[in-house]
Amino acid sequence: MKQSKRLITYGGLFTVLTLFLSACSNQQIHRTPPTGFLYGPIYKFLGLPMQHLITWIAKLFGNPPNYGWAILIITLVVRLILLPLMLSQSKKSTRQQQKMAAIKPQMDDIQKRQKAAQTNEERTAISQEMMTLYKDNGVSMTGGIGCLPLLIQLPIFSALYMAIQYDPVLFKSTFMGISLGQTNLVITILATLTYIIQGYISLIGLPESQKQQMKTMMLMSPAMTFFISLASPAGLGLYFLAGGLLAILQTVITNFYYMPKIKAEVAEELKKNPPKQVVKPVEETVKPATKPKKVAAKPNANSNQKNRNSGKQHHER
Template sequence: MKQLKRYATVLVVLFDIYLFTGGYGTHGRIYKLVAKPIANLLLDLSNAIGGVNAIGWAIIILTVIFRLILLPIMVNQSKNTTISQLKMQKLRPEFEKVQAATKSAKTQQEQQAASMASMALYRENNVSLTGGVSWFTMALQMPIFSGLYLAIMHANGLKTATFFGFELSSPQILFSIIVLIIYVGQAYLSQLHVPETQKKQMGMLMWMMPIMIAGFTFVSSGALGLYFMVGGIFVLIQSLINHLYYDKLKAQVDKDFVIKKTADDLLKQTMPTAGPAQTAQNTNRVRPEDLRPRDVTEESNESTGRNAGKQHRSND
């Protein structure tokens, strides 16, 4: 199953590369192969609904359909990310030991050994290096969201379309404010279970994202503002589900996750030991007792004794 998922991920990633390297405008591959069919669907929906608010409702319905299809995948990815983060919290003391070994390393060989121990700590304890993020899920989402975005941006009749009096061809401040509120709520839920040590590192980025998204909708069309509003609601739902399941996932990790190999075990395996060359060097090393001044009288007596012995054996 894992092998099949790897092949599927490679194929989807290659398809994404093919799409995005063919240009991003109305003449690009992604517009022709993905956005244009979505745009035609958007037009059919608006014609079926009819009325002055048709395009607005078509944007909402289409966004909801795509988000509902992807919601189980997104929730599962959030679950895997949370499990990976909980495992990392348990492994933090072990990583601190490896970091201490890296700092205290005196040679390049010792530094490389400490780095190997750090990588092995992930591998031996079955913790994802990517933090639980699924490349397949990300690769699958990108063309869908990009195609929907382009379809809404270049939708037919958008220049004259309105949604309950709001012109969809020009920026709408109210839409931007709603988008900001939704994504601030999502950022708040995401930070509830982040350790205090990581909040300082991630905090600024987490709060900057809602401002950036709201700022983008403020300078773009109301149609895209409507798209980000609906999409933001689903992102908020996803974060809420993850928040409600957090305690259950934590209990699961506490019960099932066991550190198979500690930092001490891995450092013993990877740290360089004394080889033959080093042993020979230690053998030829000058000892402290060799540096003491010798007793010349003692040496002279020993030499005389040896010479006397030789003379005695000659006489015999």
């Protein structure tokens, strides 16, 4: 259920961003800034300020201005601003994973009974029992992972896209031989690979059951990066590539520095306060073994006949 909600959320964000980019691409032929009811204000309040910011940073690197380095600087600043939030969410997610592992036997019992439930009343009662289990043990239904970092970056994606598309100088600029205004397959593939590597590193140290649950979610980020970069200027792909490299660094810090500490903290907490038993263990009552009834043996006809014959012989004597 949690995984389905996350997939719907990420899928919705991906759809919105794709529709936005495809709508903006209709004006690429004449390269005129949008003036419509929806995209005009977005360009005015996001795209235009981003153009000025990129140009100002690019001029700091000499003449001619280096717009590629300006995009990388912006990526670094955005990631540094989001770093405390992302680390906080990573810590929460790790704590939730450890608590989930502690209540796993009870969850297995609930899931088994959910599959075997026949009526809606039974399913409702079992779902209520699962919610009580989560609540009493301080486990979040969302697993501690939110979409806030992606939501915060959506305006930056839009601003960067519009800045590159509608600034003629920025559109024609190059960085290490790559045209920032044109789509670039190499940048797209590299950006996608960084998020695949980041997803793989995030699975290190997790139990197999949790790895299976998270694999689908780990594929969402590379898929979104690939399709968005493929439909966008290389400048936006460069933003994703740099962001992916920083995400790998963040994941390494989380997995190899924070995770062992958090695991030890949660283990100590569980020693002092063991998981609350919400699911009642099913006790199988063993019926006492009943002694088999003694069945009276039926008299044998042959033996009766034999007895009568022996009696006759004895009488004749």
